[in-house]
Amino acid sequence: MSINLHIETLLLEGLELSRAQAERVRAALTSELSRLLETGALEPEQLQAVVSRLEAPPLAVSTNWAPEQLGAQLATSVLSGIQPTSGGAGGGAR
DSSP: OOOOOOOOOOOOTTOOOOHHHHHHHHHHHHHHHHHHHHTTSSOHHHHTOOOSOBOOOOOOOOTTOOHHHHHHHHHHHHHHHHSOOTTSSOOSBO
């Protein structure tokens, strides 16, 4: 299976990042999200969808965060926004 993941814009409210930190967070997010998707975190029909906007659940970020750790946490949060709710109506994707 081939997965094409493209994140055009990532908006993190309330967190100031340097350009280097932002790139490390983006790389970690992409890497972890790809890994989760490749391991079957979503059903095949969910992988076919194009998500134009996603509001992921908020994260608690410690004062001693590392960009790679934040990227991995974001991947889990994004994935939970894509997955449907138990009511079958779909998650936070728009």
